[in-house]
Amino acid sequence: MKKVAVVGYAQHKILPNAGALNEVELIMPVVHKVFNDLGISQDDIGFTCSGSCDYLQGAAFAFVEGLSAIQTSPPIKESHVEMDAAWALYESMLKIKMGDADTALIYGFGKSSPGNLDSIISLQMDPYYISPLWPDRVSLAALQAQILLHQKIITHDEMMATVIEARNNAANNPNALLTDQVSEDLYQADSLISSPLRGFDCPPISDGASAMVIASEDKAFEFTDNPIWIEGIDHSIESSNLGSRDLTTSPTIQNAITNLNLKNINFDVAELHTQFSHEVPFLRKLLNLTNVPTNLSGGPLVGNVMMCAGLDAIGKTFQSLVSDQSDHGIAHASSGPCLQHNMVVHLERHK
C-alpha cells in the first residue's frame, strides 16, 4: 500500500454569518490558497472529494452548488460524503492507496448561520423514537457531560479550564471566531443552556470552508519539502441507540488506540474535534494526552464549522508539525451525538 501525506491545507476565516458569501464564494478562496501555496492547479489533482450537509443551508444538493467552485473541465474524478470532510479525506486516501490517483483535493464547507442548528441536528436522531422529542445538540451533549461529572471522570474545573485555555489559544489563531478571553468569574456567571453546559461550554455558530491536498509517496516531494505522513488513520461508529451506549467511555476511541498502536507514541501536539468543553478532558484522558499540548488552535470552542471542523483538526495538526518541526501529531474528528462516530489520525513528520 502506498503511503499518503498531507502536503497543504487552507482554512477560511471562520465567520459568524457569511451571508455575503454563497458556497462557491466560501470554497473558492481556500482551494486557490492551497493550490497557490503548492504552486499547483486542479490539473495536478487526481481525485477530489468534499464533505457537507444539505440541511445546514436547507437546500438539497448543496454540494452540487459547491462543486461550481472547482475547475471541472475536463471532467474530474470526484465524490462527496454527507459527513465531515475528514471522511472525504479518508475516501481520498483510499483512492491513492489503490493507485487510482496520486493526489487529492479535499474540501469541506458549512454555513450554520442560515438555520437553527439546534433543531436541525435533532434530525440526526432516530426518526421514530427520538427526533419527535426535538432533543437539541447541546442537551444531548449535556447528557454525556452529566454522567462524566457524576462518575468523576472529569470535573467542572476541567471544563472551565478548557474554555479559558481555548480562548487563550485562539489569540494565536488568525481564523478563530471567538478570541475574547474568558475569566473564571465570567465563566461562572454564564448561564446554563442545558445543564451542566453553559454557553461558554458550547461552540459558536460558525460559517466557513477549508481545503486540503494530500499526495502519494511518489508525488509528495514534488509539492513540498515538508510532507506530513498519514501514519495511521482509523474510524468506527457506535450504536445509534444512545440509551444502550456506555457514555463514560468510547469503544471507538479504544478501537483506534489499538488499531493504530498509539500506546507508545509520544505525541507533540493534538487537535481534537471536541465541540463541547467536557469532551476535551474526556478524550485527553482516553487518548493519554494529558501532557500533550491540545487544541492549540483553540479548537471547535472558538470556531466550529460544521462538516469541516474534523478536517480542520487534521489540518491544524499538519500545520503544527510543519511549523514547529515536531514529529508526531494526533488529530480527531467526530460525528453524531455524544461522540458517536470517531476518527483518529496519527500524523508524522519524517526526519
Place this chain on the structure above:
Amino acid sequence: MNDSKINLLEAPFELSYKYKRSSGPVMSKFFEGLSQMKIFGTKSKAQKVFAPAAEYDPDTREALTEIVEVGPGGTIESWSWVNSPRSHHLLKTPFAFALIKLDGADTAMLHMVSDCNESDLSIGKKVLPVWTENPTEAITDINYFILES
C-alpha cells in the same frame, strides 16, 4: 468582490413537511403499547432487554423480535436541565432531557422529565410516566416523566 458595497438580499424561508413514518412490526407493537399506557421492550437471545423496543441489537447485530413489557417506572441514568426551553422544544416550562432506564430494561430511553426543580434531579432517581389523554401511537404518548414521590 464588492461585498461591503452591496446590501445583501436576505429573506426567511421554511421547510415544513409531514413525514409519513412506517414503524415496522417491532416499533408498531411499542407504539400500540404506548397508546394503552404500556411500555414494551425487546429481548435478545442473551436475555438483554432493550427499551424502547429496539429492532436490532447493536452488539450481536441480531434482529430483535421477542416483545417484553417493562416499566412503567424507571431510573434516571443521566439528565440535562433546560431552564429556558427553546422554540422547538415540546415543553414550554423548564424541563430535563433524560436517559431513563425503565424497570426491567437493560438500556435507557431518551425522554423528558418535568414538574420538578433542577435541584430535585440526580442520577439514580426513580421516575414515572405521565400519559397523554389523546394517544396517537407516538413517542409523545408519554408527555414526560415525573419524579416518583
Place this chain on the structure above:
Amino acid sequence: MSDDQAPKDYKESFIHLEYQYTAGSATTTFLNQVKEGRLVGQACPKCKAVYVPPRGSCPRCGIATSIEVPLTDKGCVESFTVVHIPIPGNPIVPPYVCAMIRLDEADISFLHLVQDNEIDQIRIGMRVQAAWKPKDEWTHSLENIKWFAPIDEPDVDVSTLRFKPS
C-alpha cells in the same frame, strides 16, 4: 374527515425548520439589476465565458467571474418542454412551456417560461424576448419577466451556440 376515519398505515411526523436565506454577493448583484429591469451576466476572466444568472464562478476554470457583462433581454430557445402536469408548489396552470433560454452573448442558458398563442409553434432555435411585468411590480426576482415571447427574427442554429473558449 373521511380520511381521518380510515385507519392509517403510517404515523405523521411533522418537521418544521426555519431558515434565513442570504443570496450571496454574485446573486445579490444580479438581482439588484433585475429589479431595475436589467440582465447583467458575469464573464470568466480566463475563458471569457459569460454566465447568466451568475453564481460567482466559472466551473470550467474554477475561478471567480469578476467582469460584469450587460446583456439584452433577447435570446433564443435552446430547448424546451411542454409541461402537462401540475407540480407541487408551482402555481402555473398546465400546459405551459418551460424552456432553456440562451440570451444573446451568454454562454449558458437558464430555465424560464415561453408563451405564445400557439404552443405547437414553439421550437428549438426560435428567437424570443423577455416580456416584463409592469415596472411597479418589479422585485428581486426573475419573475419580473412574465415569460419570453417569440419575436419576428430568423431562427438560430443552436448547434452554433456551443461555447468555445477564446
Place this chain on the structure above:
Amino acid sequence: MIQAGVIGVGQTNYDSKRRDVSMAGLVREAIDKAMLAADIEWDAVDAVVLGKAPDMFEGVIMPELYLADAIGAVGKPVLRVHTAGSVGGSTAVIAASHVCSGQFKTVLTVTFEKQSESNATWALSPRYPYSPHINAGAGGYFAPFIREYIRRYEPPEHIGWKVAAKDRQNALKNPLAHLQIPGIDEKMVSETPMLWEPLRYLESCPSSDGACAMVITSEDRVGSRNVAWIRGMAVRSEGTLSAGRDEVNPQGGIDCAKDIYQQAGIQNPRTEIDCAEIYVPFSWYEPMWLENLGFCDLGEGWKLTDEGVTAMDGSLPVNMSGGVLSSNPIGASGMIRFGEAALQVMGLAEDHQVEDAKISMGHAYGGAAQFFAMWIVSSTKD
C-alpha cells in the same frame, strides 16, 4: 491494485410504499439477502458503506448515525456517500475502493430510499426566496435535453415508447421490480398521458421504496464462491452550470466509459460487453447513453434500440431487470444497476438472465447529467 469481486447481491422487492417496514427494516432486508448470498457472517464484514440521495427525502440527517445498528456497523468504519442520482453507483465504487486499497478485506455496502415516508418532488423543490416558480420536476428538467437529442438526430417518436415497453416487459421477468404491467407494449405507452413533452407517463420512472446491498471482497477471501470480478470502475463529475457543457452527450460520461473500458481491456464495447444495466429514468435516455458510452456512433443509438439490439434476445441486452423505468428507489437505483450487472455474470439473474453473460456493465448518472459512476464486471478475473 488488489482485485476485488462481488460475492453477494441482496435486493428488497421494490414498491411504491413499503409500509410493512421501517427505514432500518428496509435496509436490513437487503443486507440479510446479500450476506446470505455471499455466505458470510457479521464478523467477516470489515467496513460498511452507505449511500442514499438527499437527507431531505426522509428527513433524517446523516442516516448512518441512526442506521448504525441496523446496518451492523457498530464498532466498524462506516462511510456515507451522497453524489445525487449517481449515488448508488458511486457508493459501489467507493465500497470497492475500500477493498482495492488493501485497507479492508470484505466490505458491506447498502443504498436505499424510502420515498413513501416523504415526497421527493417536495424535497427537491421547496420555495426559496427570489427563485421563480419554474421548477417542473425531474422530467421537466431532462425533457429539453431529450428534445435536443431528437432535433439532432431525428429519430422516430416510437423509440421512446419502445424503450419504455421493453424495460417493463423485462420487469415482468423480475419479481422484485416495482412496476408489473401485464400486456405492456408500445401502443399502451403511446396512449398514456403526456407529462413533459416528449415524455409520456409510462416513459417516466416510478417513485419507489427499496434497498440494494452488496458484499465486495478481495481476491484472497473469495474462496470457492461465485463471484463477479470488478474489472474496471470509475467516476466523473462536471460542474452544473459550466459553459460549453453538452448536456445531451456529456464529456463526463464519455471519459468515464473510456476509463473503465481501458481498465477492463475492452477495445469494442459493442461486441465485447454481453449486457448492460444503464441508468435510464426516462425512456429516451437509452439511445442517448448508448451513444455517450461508445456502444455506437452519435445518432446511431436509437437505431440499436429500434432494431431490438437492446432487447432481452438482442445482441446487447440493456436493463434486463426492468431498469430505473420499472423500479426507482432513488438512492439505490444506481447500485441496483451495478448489482444486476454482477448477477448477470454470476449467472444468478434467474428469469431475466442473459444466456452466457460473461462481461457486463453497470452505469449510473445524476445531477444535471453531470455525475457518472460505472463499472465492468466479469465472470473471469482477467
